[in-house]
Amino acid sequence: MHDQPLSFRETLGWGAAGLFGFIGLWAFLSMSGVVPAQFLPAPHHVLARFIELLSAPFAGATLPQHLGSSFMRYAYGFVLAALVGVPLGLMMGWFRLLDDIVTPIFDGLRFIAPIAWVPFAALWFGTGIGGPVMIIFAGAFPPCLINAYRGARFVEPRLIEAAKMLGTPSTRVIMEVLLPAAVPSIIAGLRVSAGLGWQSLVGAELIVAAAGVGFMMVQAQGNVATSTVMVGMLAIGLVGMVIDVLLRQGEGWLRRRRGLEA
Amino acid sequence: MIGRRQKIGLATILGVLLLWYVVTTATGLIGGGRFPSPADFWASFLQVNTRGYAGSVLVNHAIHSLNLVIMGFTVAICTGVPLGLWMGWNRKVEAAINPVFLIIRPIPPLAWIPLAILWLGLGGAAKIMVIWFSAFVPAVINAFAGVRNIDRPVLEAAHMLDTPRWRLVREVIVPASLPMIFTGLRLSLQASWTTLVAAELVGALMGIGFVLNMAQQDIYPGMILVGMVTVGLLGWSTTYLLGTVERRALAWNVAARD
Numbered sequence: 001m002h003d004q005p006l007s008f009r010e011t012l013g014w015g016a017a018g019l020f021g022f023i024g025l026w027a028f029l030s031m032s033g034v035v036p037a038q039f040l041p042a043p044h045h046v047l048a049r050f051i052e053l054l055s056a057p058f059a060g061a062t063l064p065q066h067l068g069s070s071f072m073r074y075a076y077g078f079v080l081a082a083l084v085g086v087p088l089g090l091m092m093g094w095f096r097l098l099d100d101i102v103t104p105i106f107d108g109l110r111f112i113a114p115i116a117w118v119p120f121a122a123l124w125f126g127t128g129i130g131g132p133v134m135i136i137f138a139g140a141f142p143p144c145l146i147n148a149y150r151g152a153r154f155v156e157p158r159l160i161e162a163a164k165m166l167g168t169p170s171t172r173v174i175m176e177v178l179l180p181a182a183v184p185s186i187i188a189g190l191r192v193s194a195g196l197g198w199q200s201l202v203g204a205e206l207i208v209a210a211a212g213v214g215f216m217m218v219q220a221q222g223n224v225a226t227s228t229v230m231v232g233m234l235a236i237g238l239v240g241m242v243i244d245v246l247l248r249q250g251e252g253w254l255r256r257r258r259g260l261e262a
Numbered sequence: 263m264i265g266r267r268q269k270i271g272l273a274t275i276l277g278v279l280l281l282w283y284v285v286t287t288a289t290g291l292i293g294g295g296r297f298p299s300p301a302d303f304w305a306s307f308l309q310v311n312t313r314g315y316a317g318s319v320l321v322n323h324a325i326h327s328l329n330l331v332i333m334g335f336t337v338a339i340c341t342g343v344p345l346g347l348w349m350g351w352n353r354k355v356e357a358a359i360n361p362v363f364l365i366i367r368p369i370p371p372l373a374w375i376p377l378a379i380l381w382l383g384l385g386g387a388a389k390i391m392v393i394w395f396s397a398f399v400p401a402v403i404n405a406f407a408g409v410r411n412i413d414r415p416v417l418e419a420a421h422m423l424d425t426p427r428w429r430l431v432r433e434v435i436v437p438a439s440l441p442m443i444f445t446g447l448r449l450s451l452q453a454s455w456t457t458l459v460a461a462e463l464v465g466a467l468m469g470i471g472f473v474l475n476m477a478q479q480d481i482y483p484g485m486i487l488v489g490m491v492t493v494g495l496l497g498w499s500t501t502y503l504l505g506t507v508e509r510r511a512l513a514w515n516v517a518a519r520d
Contacts, residue, residue, distance in 0.1 A: 011357045018358030022365075039381055100270035105278060111497035112490050113456040115372075116471075118463055119478035119486040124296060199370035203460040206375055207475075214373075218464070221376035229376045237369035244368070 041227040049227040050234060058228055059219035061211060067235060070201060070212040073129055077136025078197045084137075085144025085193075086186055092145075093152025094178065106145070114138035114196075115203045122208045132204040132212075139200025140193040147189025151182025180258070187254065191247045198240045298484035306484030315485060316476040317468065324492055327458060327469040330386055331500065334393025335454045341394075342401030342450070343443055347435060349402070350409025363402075371396030371453060372460050384465045389458055396457040397450035404446025408439025444508045451504055455497045470496070 006014070023043055029035045030042040041049075053063040061069070092099040114135060121134040155178055163173045205214020213232050220228035279300075285291040286299035294302055310320040349356040374392045382388035412435065420434050436443075462471020470492050477485035 006353045006357055010354070014354050014357035015361045019361040021358070022362045097270070100267050101274045104271035104274050108275075108494070111501065112494040113452075113459045113497065115456055115460040115463065116474060116490050116493045119474050119489075120297075120483075122478060123481065123483065123486070195370075199372055199456075202370050203372040203456075203463075206372065206460065207463045217373070217376045221380055224380060226377070226380055229380060233369050233373045233377065236373045237365070240370065241368040 038224060039226055041230065046227050046230045046234070050231045053228065053231055058225075059216045061216075063213075063216070063231065063235060066211060066213045066216045067239060070205060070214065071239065073132045073204075073212065074136055074198060074201045076129070077133040077201065078140050078194060080133065081137045081140035081144050081193060081197065082190060085141045086148045086189075089145040089148025089150075089186075089189075090152045090174075090178065090182060092149045093155075093182070094174065099149075099153075106142075110142065114200050115207075118204060118207050121204070127208040127210065131208055132201060135204035136197045136200050140197030143189045143192040143196060144186075145189075147185045147192070148182060151185030151189075152178050155181040183254065183258070187247075187251050191244065191251070194243050194247055195240065198236075198243060202236055294483065295481065296483065298487050302484035303487050306482070306488045310473070310485065310488055316473045320473075320488070320492065323468060323470050323473050324496060327462065327471065328496060328500075330389045330469070331393060331451075331454045331458050331496075333386075334390040334458070335397050335451060337390065338394045338397035338401055338450060338454075339447065342398040343405045343446075346402040346405025346443075346446075347409055347431075347439065350406040350439070351435065356406070363399075367399060371399075371457050375457075375461050375464050378461070379465055384467060389461045389466070389469075392457050392461050393454045396453040400446045400449035400453060401443075402446075404442045404449070405439060408442030408446075409435060411442065412438045440511060444504075444511070447504060447508075448501065451500060452497070455493070455500070459493055 026040070027042055027044075030037055030040045037045075050063075055062060057065075059066075088102070092102055117135055117138045118131075121131040121138075125131045125134050159177055159181065160173060163177050168176075201212075202214050205212040206218050209215045213236055217229050217232035220226075220232065283300055286294070286297060287301065298306065306315075307320075309315060312319070314320075314322075316323070345359070349359055371392055374395050375388075378388040378391045382391060416434060416438065420430050425434070458469075459471045459474070462469045463475050466472040466475070470489055473492075474486060474489040477483075477489055
């Protein structure tokens with residue numbers, strides 16, 4: 001039957017088949033000349049280029065240096081989004097008036113793709129670090145806000161009522177009831193934010209930047225250096241994956257800690 | 263009567279508009295080179311509608327972008343949803359495709375833009391390709407999850423009654439996973455717009471992103487705002503349309519189940 005789970009060996013076998021099929025097709029298309037190698041370099045050429053770029057500069061810097069400057073911008077934008085979005089979302093969940101005021105503005109802006117802020121970002125903050133940071137902020141901010149809001153808004157009302165009945169002051173209710181109850185939702189939001197922020201960074205660097213992986217890829221595109229473009233994609237994917245794994249670890253750590261405390 | 267929430271919402275919007283007028287026109291706190299005044303915005307809006315900007319009038323740019331999104335989105339649904347359903351149905355397919363997905367998924371769709379331009383140039387084909395990539399992943403994942411979440415007894419009952427394969431797919435699997443599929447489509451649609459705007463900003467000859475790009479190079483804040491508002495309106499109206507389709511499709515779904 002269809003829903004019998006596969007054994008480990010079967011999973012491994014089919015997985016390897018899929019992977020080999022994918023890489024094999026890629027290698028075949030490129031090496032047989034069906035697609036000119038200039039546009040689709042073979043897998044091992046991309047890998048070799050990756051290793052080469054670790055030390056050889058392209059577009060003014062080596063791959064690790066490009067990644068470094070990308071990551072700096074990313075960290076600024078993401079931290080800023082979390083520092084503004086999470087508290088604002090929590091407060092919106094707590095103060096109804098603030099919710100009523102911010103929600104219409106937020107709903108109005110929600111449908112504008114974050115990347116559409118690029119022209120204003122460049123105009124207001126330049127193309128060095130400020131502009132890209134603003135784009136990352138625009139991408140990462142909404143999930144921070146929404147999840148913190150949901151976390152705070154949908155806390156079991158009985159918990160808050162109980163705390164209030166016992167005469168707990170508002171600040172303590174916020175710090176010790178609302179915030180801990182909202183944490184899982186906040187963390188989930190941060191993970192979504194991290195992904196969207198990373199994606200926005202790539203977009204921003206493709207359009208306006210003079211350093212970073214995105215910039216490297218645009219330069220490579222201009223020079224028809226397809227293997228370098230693919231190296232950029234790989235590097236972006238790898239860093240994105242590392243960020244996600246780290247946040248997952250953080251989430252697990254927090255869960256365990258809270259579990260121990262409870 | 264409108265509720266308290268709507269009243270405050272309305273007051274907020276009016277407040278924001280008033281604030282906009284005050285900081286730009288009335289006091290000049292924010293200069294016209296940074297953010298347009300309402301009058302600048304209106305003048306740019308008139309210009310792009312009558313004389314045109316970046317090669318054409320606003321309607322043509324909007325239709326061009328809308329067309330690309332619809333095409334890319336449609337291709338993504340037509341490939342992604344069946345693949346997701348298949349992966350959900352057949353564990354072997356899932357096992358074979360998962361590792362490839364693991365490699366491709368962490369690459370943000372926007373990172374495909376330079377490669378798409380290298381392969382297909384600055385025209386529409388490259389945009390459709392990146393939109394396809396961005397909308398494909400949510401479509402697959404949610405269709406997959408939709409099938410996996412079908413109640414086992416439903417499938418077993420269908421099996422016991424010896425339902426033919428195609429009827430099973432058409433009358434059990436697709437309807438039962440439809441709510442999840444639509445969740446995926448909403449994400450796909452959002453991703454499509456983001457990707458299109460980014461791709462048009464990187465390089466295009468037409469479209470809303472191209473208007474934004476030209477306006478940025480001309481340092482023309484009024485036109486930037488017109489472009490952004492258009493992007494927002496297009497995103498909102500397509501989302502609304504999808505919501506309408508969803509309500510109809512799911513109404514039928516519930517009726518069919520009863």
